[in-house]
Amino acid sequence: MEYFLTDEQKMIIELAHKIAVEKIAPVTEKYDESGEFPWDIVKVMSDADLFGLYIPEAYGGMGGGVMELVIAVEELSRICGGISLSLAATALGTFPILLFGTEEQKKKYLPPLAKGTKLAAFGLTEANAGSDASGIETTAKKDGDYYILNGTKQWITNGGEADTYTIIAMTDKKKGARGATAFILEKGMPGFSFGKKENKMGIRASATRELVFSDCKVHKNQILGREGMGFIVAMKTLDQSRPGVAAQALGIAQGAFDKAIEYARQRVQFGKPIISFQAVSHMLADMATQTEAARALVYECSRLIDSGAKDVSKLSAMAKVFASDVAMKVTIDAVQVFGGYGYMKEYPVEKMMRDAKITQIYEGTNQIQRNVIAQELIKEQASKK
Ligand code: COS
Numbered sequence: 001m002e003y004f005l006t007d008e009q010k011m012i013i014e015l016a017h018k019i020a021v022e023k024i025a026p027v028t029e030k031y032d033e034s035g036e037f038p039w040d041i042v043k044v045m046s047d048a049d050l051f052g053l054y055i056p057e058a059y060g061g062m063g064g065g066v067m068e069l070v071i072a073v074e075e076l077s078r079i080c081g082g083i084s085l086s087l088a089a090t091a092l093g094t095f096p097i098l099l100f101g102t103e104e105q106k107k108k109y110l111p112p113l114a115k116g117t118k119l120a121a122f123g124l125t126e127a128n129a130g131s132d133a134s135g136i137e138t139t140a141k142k143d144g145d146y147y148i149l150n151g152t153k154q155w156i157t158n159g160g161e162a163d164t165y166t167i168i169a170m171t172d173k174k175k176g177a178r179g180a181t182a183f184i185l186e187k188g189m190p191g192f193s194f195g196k197k198e199n200k201m202g203i204r205a206s207a208t209r210e211l212v213f214s215d216c217k218v219h220k221n222q223i224l225g226r227e228g229m230g231f232i233v234a235m236k237t238l239d240q241s242r243p244g245v246a247a248q249a250l251g252i253a254q255g256a257f258d259k260a261i262e263y264a265r266q267r268v269q270f271g272k273p274i275i276s277f278q279a280v281s282h283m284l285a286d287m288a289t290q291t292e293a294a295r296a297l298v299y300e301c302s303r304l305i306d307s308g309a310k311d312v313s314k315l316s317a318m319a320k321v322f323a324s325d326v327a328m329k330v331t332i333d334a335v336q337v338f339g340g341y342g343y344m345k346e347y348p349v350e351k352m353m354r355d356a357k358i359t360q361i362y363e364g365t366n367q368i369q370r371n372v373i374a375q376e377l378i379k380e381q382a383s384k385k
Contacts, residue, residue, distance in 0.1 A: 001292055003299055005071075012068055015048055016075035028080040031205035032351055035197070037161050038083050038205050045076075046116025050087055055098070059110035065306035066240060070247040070298060077251025078258065081355035082205030084251065086119060088244040089157035089206070092363070093120025095237045096166040096182055100225040105184060109164055121162040122241075123153035123185075123211050124234050131368050133168075134177035134231055138213060140169035145220050147171070147183065149213040152195070157362070159209030160194040163187045166237070167211070168230045180230030184222045191216030202354030239313050240305060242320040242363055246298045249320075249327035249359035253291045256327075256334035256352040260284060264337055280337060287330045294323040314376035321369035324359035331356040 005013070023044050031038050045051065054069040055061025062068070069091055076084035094113050097105060097120075112118040129135040138151025149169055153159075165185040172179035185192055195210025225233050261284055264275035274280045301319040305312050331353040335342035342349050360366045 001296065003295075008064075009068065009071055012053065012064075013071050013075050016050065016072040017078075019044055019048060019050075020076050020079035024076065024079045024083050028083065028205070028348075028351070031080070031083060033204075035199065035204045037207045038086065039161075041083050042086050042116065042119070045087060049116075051090060051116030052114035054091060055094070055110055055114040059106055059114055060112075061110070061114035065302070066243055067299065067302040067306050070243050070302045073244055073247040074251040074254070074295075074298075077248045078255035080205060081248050081252040081255075081352070081359075082203040084248055085157060085203055085206040086161075088241075088248055089122070090116075090120045090162070091244050092237065092241040093122045093158065093162060093164060093166055095240045096122070096224050096233050097164075097184065099236055099240065100182065100229075100233050101184075104221075105224070109184060113164060118163040119158050119161055120164040120166070121156050121158040121211075122237065123156050123159075123165055123167040125154050125156070126152065127154050131365055133234060134180065136168060136170060136180065138167070138169040139173070140171050140181055140183065140218070142171065143217075147181075147218050147220065147223075149183070149185075149191070149216040149218060151213050153211040153213075155198065155208050155362075156211050157206055157208055159207060159211055160187075160197065161207045165211065166224065166233075167213075168234050169213075171227050171230075175228065177231040178228050180234070181227045182224040182230040182233035183218050184224060185216070185218060189216060189218070201357060202351070203358050235313075238363055239316045242316040242369075243298055243302045243305065245359055245363045246294070246301070246319040246323035249323040249356065250291065250294050250298050252352050252356045252359070253287075253294065253323070253327040253330040256331040256349055256356075257284070257287045257291055259347075259349055259352075260287065260334040260337040263341075274337075283333050283337060287333055290326045291330060294319075294326040297322050311376075314373055317364070317369040317372040317376075320359075320363065321366045321373070324356070324366060327356040327359055328353075 052061035053064045057063040073088045140147040140149050167183050171181040193212045198208040267274045298319045301315040334349040341347050
């Protein structure tokens with residue numbers, strides 16, 4: 001399909017493709033097995049300026065937007081949805097600073113994130129607060145010009161590897177969602193430590209850890225936005241970052257389809273390549289159609305965000321829910337096309353199926369995305385009366 005990409009965007013895709021094929025493909029299995037963090041590939045991506053794609057030039061970035069980020073994440077995810085996450089999760093941790101940071105905060109934190117010499121992470125989720133994000137229990141108690149943070153964040157992508165963290169904590173529990181505040185924290189601050197690295201089903205090249213705050217003293221200058229604005233910071237951040245998850249899912253789907261069609265052309269049964277059987281070719285037709293539809297939605301949503309549109313929650317949730325459901329379906333079907341071989345670790349599609357699953361869960365489960373979409377539809381109807 002023709003998406004009227006600019007020459008610059010086509011170059012980003014070419015560059016990300018080259019990195020994915022030449023640098024990432026040879027090591028995906030290694031990192032999937034070991035679960036180590038792929039710092040060598042992060043270095044390659046940072047040397048190619050991929051970390052700066054969506055960050056303004058004034059802060060050391062390339063001056064693009066969500067669309068530039070999304071096409072790079074998609075291309076990298078075609079080969080490895082775990083390694084590409086070092087970039088997408090850094091964007092998730094960077095958006096709050098881009099959206100709500102003061103000039104001083106932006107000047108301090110964005111340049112190393114744009115260069116990829118430092119990574120970022122976003123700390124909202126807790127053991128008892130996943131979908132119910134306003135139920136967080138981490139507290140930030142005011143103490144003069146400082147806040148004292150106590151609590152534990154769970155399942156934080158890039159946790160322990162990142163240097164810069166946006167953390168949402170309760171400054172006034174009584175106020176519910178309006179009592180949360182967002183802070184920028186740095187690795188190495190006294191009272192800020194990390195829990196064990198999680199052993200996951202998929203995206204195993206990505207680091208997921210707890211963040212533990214034990215009387216961690218943070219200056220009020222580290223607040224993003226204002227005290228009490230943390231929930232809005234989180235929600236606006238997720239509106240911007242969900243297309244990144246969608247792009248990761250889209251890339252995984254495309255990668256699985258690429259492998260499945262190649263295999264279906266080569267695999268001979270009953271004297272013919274299996275692609276010549278309608279049962280298989282119709283599966284491939286559906287996989288290609290669904291992936292293309294996901295791409296159209298993800299690109300449209302990214303462009304809407306980049307146009308400066310204020311209300312992007314609905315489309316952002318639609319892109320995330322659709323692309324991730326497509327990724328799950330397409331990767332399951334890719335395993336099916338491969339048959340018994342698809343179930344074996346020597347072939348790439350079982351990893352893609354494991355990697356796809358998380359895209360239906362994180363940055364808001366797909367059930368929550370449907371709630372967001374439904375809420376927006378109700379609002380639209382009400383405004384028509
Ligand atoms: N932009 C701006 N404001 C928003 C917003 C958005 N996208 N979404 C909600 N808000 C505002 C609401 O307008 C409301 O403001 P008021 O207090 O002024 O009325 C406030 O935030 C609270 O919203 P709401 O009442 O809808 O909050 P709920 O506690 O019911 O939660 C959901 C809403 C479920 C949508 C939210 O908790 C959520 O997104 N959960 C999933 C969290 C998630 O994605 N976790 C993954 C973590 S990152 S890997």
